[in-house]
Amino acid sequence: MKLLVIGGCGFIGSHVVDLLLQEEVRVRVFDRRPEAFRAPLPAVDYVMGDYTDPTQLFEAVRDVDAVLHLASTTVPATANLNPVADIEGNLVATVRLLDVMRATGKRRLVFLSSGGTVYGVPEADPVPEDHPLRPISSYGIVKVAIENYIRMEQALHGIEPVILRASNPYGPRQSHAGIQGIIGTHLWRAARGEPVEVWGDGQVTRDFIHVRDLAELCVRALRSHTSGCFNAGSGTGTSVAEIVAGIDRTVRASGGPPVRPLCRPGRAFDVPRVVLDISRAREAFGWAPRIGLDEGLAESWRWVRTTEALQAGNEERPTTGPAAPARAGAMA
Amino acid sequence: MKLLVIGGCGFIGSHVVDLLLQEEVRVRVFDRRPEAFRAPLPAVDYVMGDYTDPTQLFEAVRDVDAVLHLASTTVPATANLNPVADIEGNLVATVRLLDVMRATGKRRLVFLSSGGTVYGVPEADPVPEDHPLRPISSYGIVKVAIENYIRMEQALHGIEPVILRASNPYGPRQSHAGIQGIIGTHLWRAARGEPVEVWGDGQVTRDFIHVRDLAELCVRALRSHTSGCFNAGSGTGTSVAEIVAGIDRTVRASGGPPVRPLCRPGRAFDVPRVVLDISRAREAFGWAPRIGLDEGLAESWRWVRTTEALQAGNEERPTTGPAAPARAGAMA
Numbered sequence: 001m002k003l004l005v006i007g008g009c010g011f012i013g014s015h016v017v018d019l020l021l022q023e024e025v026r027v028r029v030f031d032r033r034p035e036a037f038r039a040p041l042p043a044v045d046y047v048m049g050d051y052t053d054p055t056q057l058f059e060a061v062r063d064v065d066a067v068l069h070l071a072s073t074t075v076p077a078t079a080n081l082n083p084v085a086d087i088e089g090n091l092v093a094t095v096r097l098l099d100v101m102r103a104t105g106k107r108r109l110v111f112l113s114s115g116g117t118v119y120g121v122p123e124a125d126p127v128p129e130d131h132p133l134r135p136i137s138s139y140g141i142v143k144v145a146i147e148n149y150i151r152m153e154q155a156l157h158g159i160e161p162v163i164l165r166a167s168n169p170y171g172p173r174q175s176h177a178g179i180q181g182i183i184g185t186h187l188w189r190a191a192r193g194e195p196v197e198v199w200g201d202g203q204v205t206r207d208f209i210h211v212r213d214l215a216e217l218c219v220r221a222l223r224s225h226t227s228g229c230f231n232a233g234s235g236t237g238t239s240v241a242e243i244v245a246g247i248d249r250t251v252r253a254s255g256g257p258p259v260r261p262l263c264r265p266g267r268a269f270d271v272p273r274v275v276l277d278i279s280r281a282r283e284a285f286g287w288a289p290r291i292g293l294d295e296g297l298a299e300s301w302r303w304v305r306t307t308e309a310l311q312a313g314n315e316e317r318p319t320t321g322p323a324a325p326a327r328a329g330a331m332a
Numbered sequence: 333m334k335l336l337v338i339g340g341c342g343f344i345g346s347h348v349v350d351l352l353l354q355e356e357v358r359v360r361v362f363d364r365r366p367e368a369f370r371a372p373l374p375a376v377d378y379v380m381g382d383y384t385d386p387t388q389l390f391e392a393v394r395d396v397d398a399v400l401h402l403a404s405t406t407v408p409a410t411a412n413l414n415p416v417a418d419i420e421g422n423l424v425a426t427v428r429l430l431d432v433m434r435a436t437g438k439r440r441l442v443f444l445s446s447g448g449t450v451y452g453v454p455e456a457d458p459v460p461e462d463h464p465l466r467p468i469s470s471y472g473i474v475k476v477a478i479e480n481y482i483r484m485e486q487a488l489h490g491i492e493p494v495i496l497r498a499s500n501p502y503g504p505r506q507s508h509a510g511i512q513g514i515i516g517t518h519l520w521r522a523a524r525g526e527p528v529e530v531w532g533d534g535q536v537t538r539d540f541i542h543v544r545d546l547a548e549l550c551v552r553a554l555r556s557h558t559s560g561c562f563n564a565g566s567g568t569g570t571s572v573a574e575i576v577a578g579i580d581r582t583v584r585a586s587g588g589p590p591v592r593p594l595c596r597p598g599r600a601f602d603v604p605r606v607v608l609d610i611s612r613a614r615e616a617f618g619w620a621p622r623i624g625l626d627e628g629l630a631e632s633w634r635w636v637r638t639t640e641a642l643q644a645g646n647e648e649r650p651t652t653g654p655a656a657p658a659r660a661g662a663m664a
Contacts (some may be wrong), residue, residue: 080484083427084424084428087419087423087424087427091419092419092420095415095416095419132462132464134480134483135480135484136483136484141481141484144476144477144480145423145474145476148466148472149415149470149473151466152468152469152470155468156412
């Protein structure tokens with residue numbers, strides 16, 4: 001069996017690839033650039049290219065058995081800045097992917113949608129999949145439109161899709177760019193000895209899922225014979241204040257200094273609470289999230305600390321050598 | 333007051349323009365081509381151009397007080413053939429319109445959405461506005477995405493939009509291209525003495541609204557201080573078989589021959605029944621549809637017969653002259 005992972009060099013994609021490589025499958029990754037935090041894996045067939053180009057996509061798709069589409073050219077925090085680019089880069093590109101799958105006779109697709117944005121301001125807690133879709137951001141609007149085109153392709157041409165509406169993933173290899181994922185952002189700031197930003201009273205609540213739990217759901221969904229749409233979260237709500245407290249405990253337990261919150265005014269666009277009802281995915285795939293928040297934070301912190309130390313070492317010493325100790329501010 | 337009607341040369345747009353000209357407003361029409369069935373109106377400021385071009389749109393928008401956006405580059409029957417063109421021509425173009433309205437400080441927008449496609453296969457009869465949006469065609473998917481961007485613009489930047497989800501309009505000036513509106517298509521075929529196509533058992537049921545009733549709702553919505561989303565139909569269901577019977581009665585009452593139905597196999601993509609709940613629009617705008625189906629069919633038939641006779645005359649006698657009698661097949 002040969003699988004194509006579009007976006008396989010990203011945060012979530014890299015963990016999906018790790019799980020797939022443990023099975024008897026061949027893996028091709030299609031992405032714009034190599035992974036940010038590790039060298040290419042010898043077992044993977046990497047294709048670096050532009051997935052909005054149907055020709056490159058056709059080449060990548062034609063000899064695989066199934067497609068996992070995890071790519072996004074935007075993140076929730078920035079998609080509103082240029083909705084046209086969001087539409088072109090994600091909606092149009094995915095409609096073309098569906099064309100290519102139809103032309104090459106591929107039926108199995110796992111698509112990563114967004115449990116945090118497609119529902120808008122939820123009227124239910126936890127939010128089930130049949131909750132009205134009232135997205136209030138370009139990111140969510142585009143995800144809804146993609147979901148609709150996938151369902152149309154299913155109805156008209158018989159593809160067998162699984163749509164996974166992911167909540168807030170966190171874990172090793174989450175970028176420190178500071179625009180996606182408060183856990184990753186906070187851990188990187190803590191590692192540099194910087195205060196972490198908290199908007200409003202810290203009671204904004206999200207559903208955080210460890211990236212390996214999410215990756216396992218992607219792989220189980222792919223392996224199943226089920227089609228449909230499934231929330232993909234932990235099913236548990238955690239406030240921003242609890243996240244900061246958890247990070248503080250984790251950092252201090254490793255000998256680091258207390259994490260300083262930097263209080264900012266509340267942001268009007270923050271939905272107060274989004275927690276996903278994950279019973280449908282539990283039932284359909286025999287899956288459950290297994291990594292608790294404390295365990296996940298501790299593992300993520302170890303990864304951030306190690307990676308930060310390596311990067312600091314590389315910055316200070318351009319030649320290859322043993323990792324330098326972390327900066328004083330980070331580890332004092 | 334100066335108003336911009338995007339798509340003002342179309343079937344619905346031309347009737348909206350007629351109503352606006354009865355009021356104390358100046359009207360600019362932005363469209364790709366002139367009206368198909370009558371000469372330009374002296375009181376209207378016509379701008380022929382491409383509304384997907386933001387520069388042309390900016391010129392057309394900058395000195396008006398409000399915008400009615402009635403344009404679509406696709407129709408439900410053909411949008412699936414090229415979803416990327418549907419996305420580019422309608423979704424991207426409308427997102428750019430919102431940019432232009434924001435840049436020029438315009439707040440009032442009436443947008444014509446689609447009551448027949450945004451709900452997908454309805455679970456309610458009649459269908460209220462808060463019914464889940466599960467479109468199963470590119471046309472409906474794009475309308476939903478546009479609605480979502482309009483609501484986002486309302487939430488973030490305070491525009492004051494009215495979204496009208498129109499059902500199946502019919503009436504004078506409906507095209508005879510045969511792809512939009514079975515009443516227009518059937519009347520034109522009857523006028524040419526051709527049989528009218530009926531798919532399946534004729535029990536497919538739709539909500540037909542006279543185009544002047546819909547135009548009046550557009551104008552009332554524009555004049556109101558209400559924002560929101562409203563179904564725009566007659567609130568009454570009529571089957572395809574009833575339409576054919578009504579047309580047959582109408583044609584025979586005018587001295588024409590019986591209308592021959594041509595029975596075709598049922599089409600898988602036809603939703604069995606879509607009838608809109610219009611109580612929200614009735615209440616918000618003090619509006620009600622006023623033109624009954626028999627009256628509307630009779631008027632439409634008179635218009636088709638006259639127009640067909642004129643066109644036949646023009647075809648047969650290229651020089652200007654009195655209208656030739658209708659072709660034998662049509663009027664025998």
